[in-house]
Every structure is written in structure tokens, then in C-alpha cells.
Amino acid sequence: MISEETKLRYAKEVAKYPADQKQSAVMACLAIGQQELGYVSVEVEQDIADFLGMPVMAVHEVATFYNMYNQNPVGKFKLNVCTNLPCQLRDGVDTLKYLEKKLGVSMGQTTPDGVFTLQQSECLGACADAPVLLVNDRSMCSFMSTEKIDQLIDGLRASGGN
Amino acid sequence: MTEHDVLSRFQSTGAQTCFHDRHIEPQIFAGLTGANWRLKEYEARGGYQALRKILGQNGAEGLTQDQVIATVKESALRGRGGAGFPTGLKWSFMPRQFPGNKYLVCNSDEGEPGTCKDRDILHFNPHIVIEGMAIAAFAMGTAVGYNYIHGEIFSTYERFEEALEEARAAGYLGDNILGSTFCFQLHAAHGFGAYICGEETALLESLEGKKGQPRFKPPFPASFGLYGKPTTINNTETFAAVPWIIRNGGQAYLVCGKPNNGGTKIFSVSGDVERPGNYEVPMGTPFSKLLELAGGVRAGRQLKAVIPGGSSSPILPASIMMECTMDYDSISKAGSMLGSGAVIVLDDSRCMVKSLQRLSYFYMHESCGQCTPCREGTGWLWRVVERIENGHGRMGDMELLDSVANDIQGRTICALGDAAAMPVRAMLKHFRHEFEHHVEHKTCMVPAYV
Numbered sequence: 001m002i003s004e005e006t007k008l009r010y011a012k013e014v015a016k017y018p019a020d021q022k023q024s025a026v027m028a029c030l031a032i033g034q035q036e037l038g039y040v041s042v043e044v045e046q047d048i049a050d051f052l053g054m055p056v057m058a059v060h061e062v063a064t065f066y067n068m069y070n071q072n073p074v075g076k077f078k079l080n081v082c083t084n085l086p087c088q089l090r091d092g093v094d095t096l097k098y099l100e101k102k103l104g105v106s107m108g109q110t111t112p113d114g115v116f117t118l119q120q121s122e123c124l125g126a127c128a129d130a131p132v133l134l135v136n137d138r139s140m141c142s143f144m145s146t147e148k149i150d151q152l153i154d155g156l157r158a159s160g161g162n
Numbered sequence: 163m164t165e166h167d168v169l170s171r172f173q174s175t176g177a178q179t180c181f182h183d184r185h186i187e188p189q190i191f192a193g194l195t196g197a198n199w200r201l202k203e204y205e206a207r208g209g210y211q212a213l214r215k216i217l218g219q220n221g222a223e224g225l226t227q228d229q230v231i232a233t234v235k236e237s238a239l240r241g242r243g244g245a246g247f248p249t250g251l252k253w254s255f256m257p258r259q260f261p262g263n264k265y266l267v268c269n270s271d272e273g274e275p276g277t278c279k280d281r282d283i284l285h286f287n288p289h290i291v292i293e294g295m296a297i298a299a300f301a302m303g304t305a306v307g308y309n310y311i312h313g314e315i316f317s318t319y320e321r322f323e324e325a326l327e328e329a330r331a332a333g334y335l336g337d338n339i340l341g342s343t344f345c346f347q348l349h350a351a352h353g354f355g356a357y358i359c360g361e362e363t364a365l366l367e368s369l370e371g372k373k374g375q376p377r378f379k380p381p382f383p384a385s386f387g388l389y390g391k392p393t394t395i396n397n398t399e400t401f402a403a404v405p406w407i408i409r410n411g412g413q414a415y416l417v418c419g420k421p422n423n424g425g426t427k428i429f430s431v432s433g434d435v436e437r438p439g440n441y442e443v444p445m446g447t448p449f450s451k452l453l454e455l456a457g458g459v460r461a462g463r464q465l466k467a468v469i470p471g472g473s474s475s476p477i478l479p480a481s482i483m484m485e486c487t488m489d490y491d492s493i494s495k496a497g498s499m500l501g502s503g504a505v506i507v508l509d510d511s512r513c514m515v516k517s518l519q520r521l522s523y524f525y526m527h528e529s530c531g532q533c534t535p536c537r538e539g540t541g542w543l544w545r546v547v548e549r550i551e552n553g554h555g556r557m558g559d560m561e562l563l564d565s566v567a568n569d570i571q572g573r574t575i576c577a578l579g580d581a582a583a584m585p586v587r588a589m590l591k592h593f594r595h596e597f598e599h600h601v602e603h604k605t606c607m608v609p610a611y612v
Contacts (some may be wrong), residue, residue, distance in 0.1 A: 016308075016349035018263070021389060023371035027354055031313070054371070065373040065530075067355030068313055084275045085473060085520045086432035086506050122357065122524055123275040123473075124314045127504065128179045128430055128438040137354075138316040141172035148172060155168035 002047045006036060010051050022052045026062050030069055031137070039070035067122070068137050075110040077156050080121035080134040087123075090130035096120055098146055099133075102153060115157060173317070179439040180282045184455045187418065188442040189406045189426050190399065194286050199321070201328040204289035210334055212408035213296050217342045224342075225408075227258065230301040234404065236412025238424030243269055243360075243397030244472065244501045246490045255384040256302040257392050265388040266299050266307035267395040269365055273312055273357040274472035275524065276504030279428040279440050280398035284311065285318045287402070288325035292348060294401030296334060297408055299346040302394055306347050309398075310365050313354040322350045357528035361576045362395045364530065375532045376576035397502075399428055419445030423489035427503050431456040434463065434509035445489040452488055452505065463509040467592070471501025473521050474581030476588030477514075498588070513608045514593040515600050518585060519544070519551045525582035536579035539570040543586055550597055553604035560590055560597050 002010070009032050013025035026048060033044040040063045049056040063069045070078070081096040096118075100106055103116050110117040126132045129142035141152060176196045185191055193207050204210070211220065218224025225233075235250030256264065268291065272280040284291060295307050311319040326348060329335045337345045356374045358364045363377035366388050387393020403425055407415045416424040423445040429452055432438045436457025443452060449468070459465050465480040470488075476498040478486070486492045493500045508517065522544040531537045543566055546559050567583035574580070590597065599607045 016351070018389070021370070024351075024369060026371040027368065028352065031352070031354055052371075058372075061373055062371065065356065066313075066353070069354060083520070084524055085469075085517060086276045086504075088517075088520050089433040089506070089508065089512070090438070122355075122527060123273050125272045125278055125281055125312050126174065126315070127276050127278045127432040127506075128440060129174050129278070130432065130438065134314055135169055137313070139169040139172075140174065140315065140317065141169065142174040143178075144172070152168065152172060155163060155171075156165060159163055159165040159168050 002051065006032065007051070010048070014052070023054045023058070026052060026054070026059055027066070030059070030063055034070060034137070038076075039073050075117035076115050078117045078119065078136050080119045080124070081107075082121050082124045082126075082130070082132050082134075084123045084127075086127035087130040087132065092131045095131040095133065095144055095149065098149060099153075102149065116153070176282060176286055178437065179278070180286055182437065182439060184437070184439075185442040186447065186451075186455075187426060187444055189418075190283055190287060190290060190402045190428065191440070191442045196286055199286050199288060199325070201289055201325070201332055204287070208409065209289055209405070210293055212405040213293050213300075213334060214340065215408060216297060216300055217340050217344060219340050219342075227301050227303065230297065230408065233412040234301070234407060237403075237407045237415035238412075238419070238422055239400065239403055239407060239415065240423065240490060241397055242399035242403070242427065242503065244274065244474075244499075246500060249396060249400055252384075252394060252396070253298065253301055255382070256304070256394050257385070258303045260392050263306065263389070263391045264302065264304045265391055265393040266295060266302065266304040267362075267365065267369070267388060267393055268295055268307070268309040268398055268401055269360065269362060269395050270309055270311040270398045271353050271360045271365055272315075272398070272502075273360050274474065274502045274504055275521070276430055276432050276469065276472050276506045277502040278430045278432075279503065281312070281315050281318055282440050283398055283402050283428070284322050285315075288322050289329065290402045290405060291322075291398055292325060292329050292335065294404035295348060296339070296346050297404050298394070298396065298401060299348075300344055304394070305345055306349075308349050308351050308369060308388075310351045310353060310359070310369055313352045316352065319350060319352045326350060356530075357524075358530045358576070358578060361578065364576065365395065366393065373530070375530045376578075378575055420487075420489055422491060427488065427500075429488060429503045429505050431505045431507065433507040434460045434512070435507050436460055443488065446487045446492070449483055449486045449488055449505075453507070456507075459507065459509050461509075463511060465507065466510045466512055467508045467514070469504075469506040469508075469585075471499045472504040473506065473524065474577075474584060475499040475501045476584050477508075477592060478588075479592050511608055513551075513606050514589050514596045515547065515551045515606070518589045519547045521585050522547045522582070525578065529578060529582070533574040533576075533579065535570045535573045536582065539566050539579070540582045542566045543570075543582060547586075550600045553600070555597070555601035555604075557601060559601060560594060564590060 013028040017024040364374040
């Protein structure tokens with residue numbers, strides 16, 4: 001069941017495209033759904049399919065093709081650390097390893113308290129800021145030295161997600 | 163502190179990458195501070211004067227569509243996304259008399275490893291892209307456009323949406339722009355993590371709400387593009403170059419650069435330099451000068467090699483690179499490509515096998531799976547490089563790599579296959595001895611690689 005507020009957000013995306021091309025909004029709707037729930041559930045896919053008038057399998061196809069859609073629930077904060085070559089040359093891999101140690105999880109895992117999910121990622125498009133990581137798909141963190149990582153993790157923990 | 167407060171402390175300010183005052187005769191980055199991206203400030207820098215000029219709103223007669231295209235042709239502006247195709251020529255392919263919808267698309271899906279210029283353009287000077295797109299739309303008679311922005315730079319996407327609102331409110335977008343008969347609706351869309359969508363037809367598929375799998379060409383987008391309608395797709399930086407060209411003339415732009423390579427170009431310099439960042443310099447600037455602007459090789463080390471145009475472009479050893487100038491023709495003559503202008507610098511502590519291992523993993527991960535040579539071949543390339551790196555390489559692996567790369571290149575629908583194969587072949591061409599050393603000694607020639 002989609003809330004009225006979510007419907008408004010979906011409708012704003014649909015309005016960008018020709019009336020007979022509502023499907024074009026599926027990428028944005030999935031991103032909105034994920035922002036609200038934390039991941040793309042079967043129900044979210046169904047709601048979007050109904051809203052856009054497209055087969056749910058076509059929505060699922062999109063949700064599973066693009067790397068940033070979460071197929072399963074993730075921690076309160078999803079951390080994507082770039083380790084591609086330009087970042088690798090500037091401590092990207094060390095950044096990932098440091099986070100693994102600090103959080104006590106391996107990449108791909110979520111901390112037992114459900115606060116952090118740690119993932120390796122491909123190029124985030126911020127190569128000159130290396131090392132970089134992306135928090136919850138929307139916030140890029142640049143020049144992440146170990147001191148800054150400490151500040152970020154401790155700060156996010158203390159914020160309690162508010 | 164709230165979550166937002168915490169995260170905002172780590173956001174890039176652009177101080178290191180854009181506002182370092184180390185550009186040479188900048189056009190796109192001229193006068194930017196990081197705090198002056200809004201419409202009023204853009205206008206104060208001469209913004210939207212080019213749009214006024216073509217619409218005949220600055221006291222003189224306007225320009226015709228043909229005059230705009232001729233000016234862009236004269237400028238020798240070439241596509242900044244990677245292919246370097248002449249922009250004016252591309253615009254002339256659009257069937258202007260086509261009855262019905264035509265589309266204009268900006269490719270801001272900047273995911274080529276090493277490239278981060280479009281992010282800074284869109285984040286710190288979004289209106290220059292809007293104005294460039296409006297001029298292009300006028301020249302081709304296009305009423306609707308989309309800017310497809312890399313999903314990973316979401317705050318930039320949100321800022322671009324804000325800039326669009328400003329431009330609509332001021333009458334630079336929408337119906338009857340500045341009181342003329344010209345109408346142009348522009349919207350922003352975003353990706354969500356798929357390198358392949360930087361390929362223009364994959365981007366169109368994505369914009370249609372589908373998996374981003376490239377289409378066969380021909381037909382080219384100019385005849386069968388978005389929703390099957392004539393469509394022109396240009397890179398962000400290409401559109402950003404247009405207002406300057408219209409204001410100052412094609413000839414003025416051409417002489418900024420060198421023949422056949424007009425204007426300035428933004429190079430994203432990453433890797434082993436003191437000052438990674440974006441540097442806008444005239445086309446034809448010596449590589450040595452660009453390296454100097456970026457503070458030289460990090461920690462006083464020696465230059466070993468450079469990937470001059472994004473991770474897909476063939477790597478060049480220092481000796482060749484130091485003789486190059488930064489333009490399409492010079493880099494091409496040296497055996498590589500200027501590509502997106504992403505210059506990845508490697509110093510003498512770097513192992514080429516390990517570097518290639520990471521790149522090969524990337525192409526395997528990002529292959530869309532549509533064509534067998536790419537889907538299977540990129541996995542083969544990575545597994546073989548991986549075993550060489552880990553000391554399990556076999557004699558004959560270099561020939562195997564070459565053969566797999568050869569079986570991918572030129573045999574796929576889009577250029578991702580070529581992009582995966584070219585780095586392998588260039589590494590083997592210039593640094594074969596490092597691969598052989600790995601296989602023979604089960605260890606690295608440069609163990610200091612961190």
C-alpha cells in the first residue's frame with residue numbers, strides 16, 4: 001500500500017515523461033521506494049508496477065540489473081567503498097580493510113546490531129577525491145583518511161539515524 | 163548531531179578538485195568559487211547571453227539553426243564523453259523536419275574509472291549545461307530533453323533539479339523561451355549503479371525504464387533514439403562548451419586549442435600525483451605541463467605509466483607519455499585514446515599485473531551479459547590475470563590473455579568489450595616482462611605496491 005506522500009513523489013517523476021511512457025519513471029520510483037523502506041521489497045516492486053502500469057517482472061528486471069538497488073534489507077547505514085584502480089592507488093582498499101576491522105565484519109556483511117552494511121563498490125565517479133565512500137546511496141564522503149572514518153562511524157552511531 | 167550534519171562534514175567542497183586556481187584559460191570553470199552556482203551568479207558571469215543571442219534578444223538579429231550548427235562545426239568541438247566525434251557534424255545528422263517528437267539527451271552518467279569532471283561541472287556550474295542544451299535544442303528543433311545523471315552523485319542530481327527550477331522560473335526553459343516561439347522542456351533523470359549506461363544506447367534503454375543493455379547500431383540514435391524517435395546524445399562537458407562558442411565564435415574557440423581539436427578540455431587527474439583534481443587547459447597542452455599543474459608525481463617518485471583517457475584507454479609508458487600533448491590526435495598517434503580525459507597516473511612503485519587485475523575485475527562486474535564474447539571473455543581475462551597476480555600463472559598465460567582479448571574486441575554490440583580488451587593488450591605490449599616475472603618467480607617485481 002503506497003502512502004499519499006510516496007504517491008506524490010512517484011507522480012513528480014512520472015510527470016517528466018510523455019503520458020504513454022510512464023515506465024521511464026521506474027528507476028526513480030525504485031530509488032524512492034528504497035529510500036523509504038531501506039530496500040526494494042516484493043511489495044515495493046508490485047506497488048510501482050501498479051502505479052506505472054507495467055508488469056511486475058519488468059520492474060524486477062530493473063531492480064536486479066542496477067547495482068545500487070538493495071535486494072535485501074541492509075543496515076541503517078549502507079557504506080559503499082570504491083576500490084577501483086584510481087581509488088586503489090590512493091588507499092581505497094586500505095579504507096575498506098580498515099572499515100572491516102573497525103566494524104568487525106567482512107565486505108558484504110551487516111554488523112550484528114544492524115547499524116552498518118559494508119560493501120565494496122565500483123567507480124563512484126569521484127576519483128580525484130579518493131579514497132571515497134557512499135553512504136545510503138546519496139551522500140558521498142571524500143578524502144576518507146582513517147581519522148575521518150573514525151569520525152564518520154562514531155558520528156553516525158551517535159546520531160542514531162536521526 | 164543529526165545524520166545529515168555528520169555526513170555533510172565529509173562532502174567534497176571542490177576546493178581541491180576545482181577551485182585551486184591551477185587551470186589555464188578556463189572557460190567552463192572560469193570564475194567559479196563553489197558558492198556561485200545559482201542562476202543570478204551565472205547571469206553575472208555572462209550566463210544565458212548566448213541563448214539570448216541566438217534568439218535575437220540582445221539587440222541584434224538572432225541566429226538561424228544552420229548558423230548555430232555552422233558555428234559549432236567551425237569551433238572543431240569534439241565530443242567530450244570519450245569518442246571525440248565532431249559535435250557540429252553530429253547535430254547536422256538530426257532530421258530537423260521530422261514530424262513529431264525528437265529528443266535531446268545529456269549523458270552525465272560519468273562512470274569511466276578516473277573521470278570526475280562532469281560532477282564538478284554539474285555541481286558548481288549547472289546552468290552552463292542547461293544553456294548549452296537549450297542552444298542545442300534550438301539548433302536541432304528539439305522540444306524535449308533529459309539529463310541522465312550518474313546515480314552515485316545524487317546530491318549533484320538534486321542540485322541540477324534545483325537549477326532547472328530556477329531556469330524555468332526565469333523563462334530560460336519551458337514554452338516560448340524569452341518571449342520567442344522556441345519551446346524546450348528539460349528534465350533530470352538518474353541512473354542507479356550501472357557503468358554500461360554511459361554507453362549511449364544503454365542509456366536510452368535505461369531512460370525508457372528498462373535494463374541498460376545496448377542496442378545494435380545502426381540504426382543510430384539520430385534516426386531511432388529515445389522511444390524510437392530521432393535523438394541526439396552529447397556529453398555534459400560538450401554541452402557546457404557551447405555557450406562560450408556561441409558568445410565568442412567558432413574561430414575563437416578553435417584557436418584556443420589546436421587544429422581539429424578546438425577549445426579547452428577538463429582533465430581529471432587521479433592516482434599518484436600530489437594534487438589529484440580537475441584541470442581545465444587548452445587542447446594541445448603538453449602532458450608534462452598537466453602533470454606539473456597536478457603537483458607532479460607523488461612523494462617525489464618517478465613516473466612509470468599513464469592511462470590517459472579513462473580506464474578503458476590503453477596504458478602508455480612514461481617515456482611515450484612525456485612526449486605527448488593532451489589532445490585527441492597526439493594521444494591517438496601514441497597508441498591510446500584521449501577518451502573522457504581521465505588521466506590515471508602510476509608511479510614506479512606500481513605493479514602492472516595488480517593494476518590490470520583490478521581493472522579486469524571491473525569489466526567483468528559491469529558487463530551487461532548481452533553478448534557472449536564479453537560476458538564470458540571478461541571473466542576469462544580476470545581469472546587469468548588473477549592467477550598470475552597470485553603466483554599461479556602458467557607459461558602461455560600471456561598468449562591466452564592476448565587470444566581472449568582478441569576474441570572479444572570488435573565482436574560485441576557495444577564498446578564495453580573493446581574497453582575490457584584494450585587495457586589487457588596495452589599492458590602486455592608495454593609491460594610484458596612484469597607478467598613474465600610474475601609467472602616465473604611467483605612473485606612481484608615491485609613488491610612495494612600498496
